Amino acid sequence: MNHSTFPLIPVTLLTGFLGSGKTTVLNHLVRQPELADALVIINEFGEISLDHLLFTHSAENLVMEMSSGCLCCTIRGDLVKTLSDMTWRFSRNGQRQFNRVVIETTGLADPAPIVHTLMTHPQVVNRYRLDGIVTTLDLATGNATLNRHVEAVRQAAIADCLLLTKADMVDAKTRNALLRRLDAINPAAPRWEVRHGEIAAAKVLDLGLFSTEGKAPDVERWLREEAYTDDTHHRGKEVGNAHDHHYEDEHGHHHGHDEQEHEAHHHHHDVNRHDDHIRAFCFAVDEPIPEDLLAAWLEVLMSFVGENILRVKGILNIEGSDQPVVIHGVQHIFHPPATLPAWPSADRRSRLVFITRDVSRQNIEDTFRAFRNVLPQAREAAA
Numbered sequence: 421m422n423h424s425t426f427p428l429i430p431v432t433l434l435t436g437f438l439g440s441g442k443t444t445v446l447n448h449l450v451r452q453p454e455l456a457d458a459l460v461i462i463n464e465f466g467e468i469s470l471d472h473l474l475f476t477h478s479a480e481n482l483v484m485e486m487s488s489g490c491l492c493c494t495i496r497g498d499l500v501k502t503l504s505d506m507t508w509r510f511s512r513n514g515q516r517q518f519n520r521v522v523i524e525t526t527g528l529a530d531p532a533p534i535v536h537t538l539m540t541h542p543q544v545v546n547r548y549r550l551d552g553i554v555t556t557l558d559l560a561t562g563n564a565t566l567n568r569h570v571e572a573v574r575q576a577a578i579a580d581c582l583l584l585t586k587a588d589m590v591d592a593k594t595r596n597a598l599l600r601r602l603d604a605i606n607p608a609a610p611r612w613e614v615r616h617g618e619i620a621a622a623k624v625l626d627l628g629l630f631s632t633e634g635k636a637p638d639v640e641r642w643l644r645e646e647a648y649t650d651d652t653h654h655r656g657k658e659v660g661n662a663h664d665h666h667y668e669d670e671h672g673h674h675h676g677h678d679e680q681e682h683e684a685h686h687h688h689h690d691v692n693r694h695d696d697h698i699r700a701f702c703f704a705v706d707e708p709i710p711e712d713l714l715a716a717w718l719e720v721l722m723s724f725v726g727e728n729i730l731r732v733k734g735i736l737n738i739e740g741s742d743q744p745v746v747i748h749g750v751q752h753i754f755h756p757p758a759t760l761p762a763w764p765s766a767d768r769r770s771r772l773v774f775i776t777r778d779v780s781r782q783n784i785e786d787t788f789r790a791f792r793n794v795l796p797q798a799r800e801a802a803a
């Protein structure tokens with residue numbers, strides 16, 4: 421955990437495929453009081469940049485554009501520089517003028533490299549923290565986009581929150597097919613239906629482990645292990661309405677699934693017509709894990725299949741420690757682990773949620789067991 425004198429500035433990454441409605445959403449977000457003091461960084465790819473023409477921000481927002489290349493490849497260095505310069509450029513009398521950052525990526529970007537920069541670059545991590553990845557997905561064309569573009573699948577898989585846009589343009593059948601598909605790609609992220617960009621800022625902010633309210637970290641909300649229903653078989657009990665689907669229309673009220681639909685969607689988990697090769701599951705370990713076992717296992721796992729581990733989040737019971745450790749990784753890159761002051765509940769098992777591509781739960785479990793079995797010999801050899 422970072423204990424720097426100044427609170428870390430939360431950064432929201434807004435991603436989503438080309439034309440999926442990012443700018444429309446952003447236009448609504450920046451008008452809301454929660455984002456009155458936000459710094460907005462817009463990344464446009466290529467020479468023809470239209471977003472700045474469409475983007476009508478309120479006078480309070482500070483808008484930066486970075487259009488020299490795609491944020492995910494060529495200008496990560498620029499992002500670091502922009503973020504580290506910001507505090508000075510936008511400060512008055514030694515006080516910075518923004519309390520949040522929102523970065524809109526290009527539609528084609530694989531968000532993972534940007535997330536890596538935000539999670540690990542020394543100049544960034546000492547001032548900023550990734551609050552959440554918000555992904556827009558067009559309800560009407562989302563299925564086709566997911567079929568054609570693996571970037572869109574990745575964007576949906578690593579999201580902390582999914583904004584299902586253009587809700588006014590979709591019929592029930594198309595919508596339900598997309599929802600079922602998302603159950604496999606990313607069962608845990610809250611989903612909100614959005615029309616013409618209308619979404620309450622509070623729904624897309626404070627998605628991370630630490631909130632701006634300064635309250636104790638809400639591990640359960642962050643991990644949402646209960647959403648990984650795949651795990652029900654392992655625990656031998658039914659989790660039930662594990663999904664917390666939120667459907668928001670322009671009046672802001674909820675549309676729950678009716679019973680029948682809910683049933684249907686549970687049973688469709690494994691019979692997805694489109695196999696996006698994405699697996700989402702929770703892996704739990706009852707016994708405290710020796711630190712060297714964890715380090716060796718994760719290192720090998722990441723070096724062999726790191727690219728295909730889209731996201732890992734977990735709370736861990738480390739042998740010899742009373743305090744839980746939370747870890748958070750995107751592909752092979754991990755956020756520095758944070759030690760929490762106390763366990764959030766009586767459940768002290770280590771729990772890791774994985775979102776992977778072509779890596780099964782079995783692979784994860786087998787490697788863990790293999791490492792656990794050889795640990796005594798490895799220790800002996802090292803001694």
Ligand SMILES: Nc1nc2c(ncn2[C@@H]2O[C@H](COP(=O)(O)OP(=O)(O)OP(=O)(O)O)[C@@H](O)[C@H]2O)c(=O)[nH]1
Nearest residue numbers: 438439440441442443444527585586587615616617
């Ligand atoms: N009918 C309808 N149109 C929408 C909605 N949201 C966005 N649009 C339209 O969809 C088009 C694309 O929206 P943008 O917000 O520019 O999408 P974007 O993701 O920023 O697009 P890129 O910058 O190209 O990646 C625009 O013409 C919007 O007006 C919606 O909820 N309903």
